[in-house]
Amino acid sequence: MHIKSFLSVPCLLFLISCSQPGQPSQPSADKPAAASIVDGNAIKAHIQKLSSDEMEGRAPGSKGEELATTYIADYFKSIGLKTFFQGVPLVGVTSTVSPMKLSGAGSGRMLKYADEFVAWSKQQKPSISADAELVFAGYGVVAPEYQWNDFKGANVKGKIIVVLINDPQLEDQTKFGGKAMTYYGRWTYKFEEAARQGAAGALIVHETEFAGYPWEVVRGSWSGEQFDMVYPDKGASTVPIQGWITRDVAMELFKTAGQDFEDLKKKALQPDFKAVPLGIRASVDVKNKLRTVESKNVLGVLEGQVPEYVVFTAHWDHLGIGEPQNGDKIYNGAEDNASGVAMIMDIARAFTKVQPKPKRSIVFLAVTAEEQGLLGSLYYSENPVFPLNKTVANINIDGINLYGRDKNEVHVVGYGYTTLEDTLKDVLSKQGRSLVPEDEPEKGFYFRSDQFSFARKGVPALYAESTTVEDSKEYTEHRYHKPSDEYNPNWDMKAAVRDGDALFEVVERVANSDQWPEWKPGTEFRAIREQMLKK
16 A cells, blocks of 8 residues: 655654633533443533634634633643643645646646646645646556556656546455545555656545535645645655646536547446546646645643553644635634534543543544644654554544434444444444445445544554434535534534444443554554554
8 A cells, every 4th residue: 555655853842831820711511311432512612612713714823722621731731640641743825827738639627726626736845836747547556466557568757647536436446445435546546656757746636426515625625725744855755746627627628628428437347447548738827835834733641550552533623714614714623523523522621530541541532734734644654752662542533413313323434443342332322323335335434534544554443333324425515624614513423423432432442451452354454453553
C-alpha cells in the first residue's frame, strides 16, 4: 500500500496551564438516566460550545483553534486527567487560482473556478504554473499485488492526468476488495501516485454517486486555506497542481477529444487498459500565500497500572471561515466533528469515576487537521507520545448519531478487520442491538478518518457508528461540510447514549484484559502489527 511519508519532527509536548481552575462553565444539563454511562445532555452542551460561532469553524491556526483546544484541555484537566498538548507543525497554503484555459482538439474555452473545477498547490512556493497535455489515466492506480498499472506503457511526466474517483469496482473479489474501496481509491493516493509518476498535475473527476458527497462539498472543502506537513523540500515532491473537475466538464472534454466518457470508464475497468492522451492542453496559474502554523493535538490521559495504552481519537478541527452559503460563512462543524470530541470528553468523565482504575492507560486524543488529510493523527502516528508497540487499540469517533434512530444496529466501518468487532458485538447483544457491516464500503470511509493513521502503522483500530442510511444521506446532502452543520437543540440523544455506553464498555474490557486485540487473518495491516510486536 502506497503511503505518503512524513517529515519526522520531535514531539513538542508540554503540560497545559489552565487560564482558570476547575471545570469550564457549560450549559446546564440534566442528569443521565441511571442505566446510562454517558450523559447525552452533557454531550450536547459540549457540542453547542465547540460548534458555536465564537469558535469560527475551528480551522487549524485560527482563533477558533485556540478557543477549542483550550476548552477541551481545560475540561480534561478539570476531571483529573493528565493533560498535554502535542505541537503539530503545519504550513497553511491559500491558493489564488486563475481560470483553466483549454486549447487544442477544437477546444478553446476557459473553465470557471469553483463552478467547473477547483485546484490548488501544496508545493510550498509562492507561484506554480502548469501548461501541459491532458492524459486520461483511468483510476490512476499502480497496484503490483493486483497486477494492475494504469500507467503501463505511458509516460505522463510533465503531463496533467485526468483520473476517475475511487478504485476499480470489479466483480473479481480478489482485486481491490471487490465492492469495498481500498486506499487506492482515496483522493490522497491519486495525488501521491501522480507525483511518483512525475505528472505536472492531477484532476479527479467528481461524481456524486461515487464520492458520497455533492460538488458543493468539493468547492467548499478545497477553496480556502489548505494545510500540509512541513517538508524539508517545501513540498516539491508533491504533484504541483491538484484538483477536481465536474462530471459535466469531463464529459465535454472527452467528447471534444473524440472519446466517450462512459466508454472509457468501462475500458478503465480492464487490466489491459492503457492511458489515453486527449490531445487537449490545459494551463492554469496558482499563486500561494504561505504561513507556518504550530497547531495542536490535545491529550488527556487516565493513567493505568501498566505501560500499555488504549487510545480514543476524535478530530477537533473543521473548515473554519469559508465561501458563504446562504449568507453564512462559518463552517461550524457541529456533527463533524464537535460531536465526536464531545463524546470522548464525556466518556473520559465516565472513566474517571471507575474504581479501581483500568489496568491499561486510556488516552483521549483530540487531533488537528483531519479535514486536511488526517494530518494531526498522521503526525501522532509518526511521532507517538506513547509507543505504538504498547498501544493495544484505537477507537475513533467521527460524528455521532444525533437523530435517535438506529434500527437496533451499529455499523462497523472496515468490517471484518479486527477482533475489536467481536468485543463490540458481545456488548451490543446486551443492548438488544446487532453489529452489521457498513452500508457503503465502496466509498472508503475507513481511509477517510483518523483510525486509518493508526491502522497503517499496525495498531488495531475500530470505527463504528449507528446513524441510519436515511439520516446519513439527509445530512450529507444538506449539511456535510457546509455552514448549515450547526447545533440543533432538538437533537435526540437516545442512540448516541447507547453508542457511547457500548464504546465505553468495549474499552473498559480491553483496558482490563490480558489479551491484545488483533487484526483478523487476511487484512493488509496484520503483517505490519506482527512485525512491530517483534521489536
